[in-house]
Amino acid sequence: AQKVTQAQTEISVVEKEDVTLDCVYETRDTTYYLFWYKQPPSGELVFLIRRNSFDEQNEISGRYSWNFQKSTSSFNFTITASQVVDSAVYFCALRPAGGGNKLTFGTGTQLKVEL
Amino acid sequence: DGGITQSPKYLFRKEGQNVTLSCEQNLNHDAMYWYRQDPGQGLRLIYYSQIVNDFQKGDIAEGYSVSREKKESFPLTVTSAQKNPTAFYLCASTNTGTGVGSNQPQHFGDGTRLSIL
Numbered sequence: 001a002q003k004v005t006q007a008q009t010e011i012s013v014v015e016k017e018d019v020t021l022d023c024v025y026e027t028r029d030t031t032y033y034l035f036w037y038k039q040p041p042s043g044e045l046v047f048l049i050r051r052n053s054f055d056e057q058n059e060i061s062g063r064y065s066w067n068f069q070k071s072t073s074s075f076n077f078t079i080t081a082s083q084v085v086d087s088a089v090y091f092c093a094l095r096p097a098g099g100g101n102k103l104t105f106g107t108g109t110q111l112k113v114e115l
Numbered sequence: 116d117g118g119i120t121q122s123p124k125y126l127f128r129k130e131g132q133n134v135t136l137s138c139e140q141n142l143n144h145d146a147m148y149w150y151r152q153d154p155g156q157g158l159r160l161i162y163y164s165q166i167v168n169d170f171q172k173g174d175i176a177e178g179y180s181v182s183r184e185k186k187e188s189f190p191l192t193v194t195s196a197q198k199n200p201t202a203f204y205l206c207a208s209t210n211t212g213t214g215v216g217s218n219q220p221q222h223f224g225d226g227t228r229l230s231i232l
Contacts, residue, residue, distance in 0.1 A: 009155070035220055043203060045158075045223040091157060101146055101165075101211055102173070103221060105157035 002027050004094050006106035013082050013113055021077040021109045023092030029053075031097040034068065034075045039089040039108070048090075051075060082113045118142065121206050121224035127232045128193065128200055136191045136227045138206035145211045147189035148221060151175060152203040161204075164189055165211050193229060201230050 003026040013019045025034065036048040049059065051068050059066050063080045079086055089110050093103045119140045128134045138147065146165045150158040160173030164183040178197025183189055189208075193200045207221040 004157075037223075043205075043226040043228075045205065045207075047220040047222065050220050101209055101219075101221075102148075102160060102163060103158075105159075107155070107157040 002029075002094050002096065002104040004092050004104050004106035006090075006092055006109050008109045009107070010110040010112070013111070015083060015113055015115055016081050018078060018080050019082050019111065019113075021079075021090050021092075021111065023075045023077065023106060025073050025075065025092070025094045027073075027094060027096060029096040033095045033097070035093040035095070035103070036066065036075075036077050037091045037093065039091065041088070045091070048077075079111075082111075084113050084115060087111060087113045119206060119208055119222055119224035121204075121227050123227060124225065126227055126229045128229060129232050131195045133192055133194050134200075134229070136193070136204055136206075136229070138189045138191065138224060139187055140189075140206075140208045140222075140224075141187060142208055142222060143186070144208035144222070145186070146209050147183070148207040148209075149173075149179075149181065149189070149191045150205045150207065152205060152226075158205060161191065203228050 005024045032053045034051045037045040039045050056068050065078045067076045089108045091108045092106045095103050122137045148163040149161040152158050159175050161179050162173055162181040164170035167186050170181050170183050180192045204227045206224045209221045210219045
């Protein structure tokens with residue numbers, strides 16, 4: 001069985017602060033894929049990043065960075081110098097290789113960035 | 116532009132009524148999915164389809180039905196048996212396959228908000 005835990009229900013920060021969103025996962029599969037999605041108030045889910053289980057290299061994209069640590073089953077997401085437009089719900093998701101490509105989502109973290 | 120179109124954006128259901136949510140994609144994706152999102156919760160899988168004329172139940176299929184007669188379309192019917200249908204419904208699609216194909220992200224529509232009258 002797959003499980004994704006996002007323990008932070010809601011985070012509030014002031015603009016320009018750095019913020020890290022935590023994601024811990026459980027799986028028995030040796031090959032799997034991890035994803036982060038952003039859900040702005042309008043409702044659609046926007047794909048941010050995909051990480052393969054065999055690639056532990058961290059990634060940076062502009063103000064966004066991701067830290068994948070297989071040893072602790074974590075895939076954390078950091079926003080540097082947060083902006084009001086970053087306010088959204090962020091979901092971490094897990095998918096095993098094969099098996100219908102079904103995603104298991106965490107419960108999401110509501111990020112509020114205030115001026 | 117390629118994408119996933121869900122309609123309607125808002126839908127109201129009367130007691131005992133079946134309603135159908137539309138999902139159309141022009142991304143030429145093989146697989147399509149329906150999720151339900153309740154406030155403060157993650158997305159839960161209702162049904163998915165990896166190929167035309169075939170679909171499987173997800174984690175919360177009771178009270179719902181689907182069809183996949185065309186590659187582009189995957190409508191979801193919320194039946195009267197679903198006693199708590201008020202939620203946000205999201206449709207998604209992706210390419211399938213093993214190896215590289217299986218790590219493709221799912222693309223999502225804008226969602227349909229369903230409420231009970």
